[in-house]
Amino acid sequence: MNKRELAKKVILNKGGIAKTSDFVLDGIKKYEVATLCKEGVIERIRRGFYQLPQNAIVTDERILKEILPGGIICVESALFHYGYSDFSPRKWSVAVPRTASRTVKRVQEIPLKPYFIQKNFLNLGKTIDNFNGIFLAVYDRERTLCDCFKYRTKLDNEIFNKAVNAYAIDNNKNLVNLSRYAKEMKLYTKVMNVMEVLLNG
Numbered sequence: 001m002n003k004r005e006l007a008k009k010v011i012l013n014k015g016g017i018a019k020t021s022d023f024v025l026d027g028i029k030k031y032e033v034a035t036l037c038k039e040g041v042i043e044r045i046r047r048g049f050y051q052l053p054q055n056a057i058v059t060d061e062r063i064l065k066e067i068l069p070g071g072i073i074c075v076e077s078a079l080f081h082y083g084y085s086d087f088s089p090r091k092w093s094v095a096v097p098r099t100a101s102r103t104v105k106r107v108q109e110i111p112l113k114p115y116f117i118q119k120n121f122l123n124l125g126k127t128i129d130n131f132n133g134i135f136l137a138v139y140d141r142e143r144t145l146c147d148c149f150k151y152r153t154k155l156d157n158e159i160f161n162k163a164v165n166a167y168a169i170d171n172n173k174n175l176v177n178l179s180r181y182a183k184e185m186k187l188y189t190k191v192m193n194v195m196e197v198l199l200n201g
Helices: 003-013 020-025 030-038 060-067 075-081 098-106 141-150 157-168 175-184 188-200
Strands: 043-046 049-051 092-097 112-117 126-131 134-139
Touching: 003 020, 003 030, 020 030, 043 060, 060 092, 060 134, 075 092, 075 112, 075 134, 075 141, 075 157, 092 098, 098 112, 134 141, 141 157, 141 175, 141 188, 157 188, 175 188
Parallel strands: 092 112
Antiparallel strands: 043 049, 126 134
């Protein structure tokens, strides 16, 4: 197998996006990666990340997983994922640690709406779910609802109201977790005032 075929195989084996280190592991030297790029065999997405040219199979989800592995899907994108919002966000809402601002600024491949989260709250309610065949980190329903209260001023009223009403009738809700997260995030009174009315109404 020549280097061209090998490079294509590496990318396909990695699901459509390969890093420089993936090529090196398979015996393709860094300078050869650069040559293959110049020859149009592979296409550079950004520094250190490559795909096959005009590769339509590389989805936003795949790119997100590769270039922002520490990100957690949140707020608007999570609401849409759980069916709490009919509004398909134009940007991916992603929670990242506050230390990741530089990394986020470099992301140009997909539209992002970053939420910079304090370290002690970053993993609260974090779970893994399937997004069009790609498994990504996402906040669970309860953390997503708490975030709606936390970022209420940033959210459209209609989106907020639909989200809290959808959660209230969701059979998969976990009120114990909702109460715990709300307390930890210092949102307990706000959350419970609204949810008690909906749940008892």
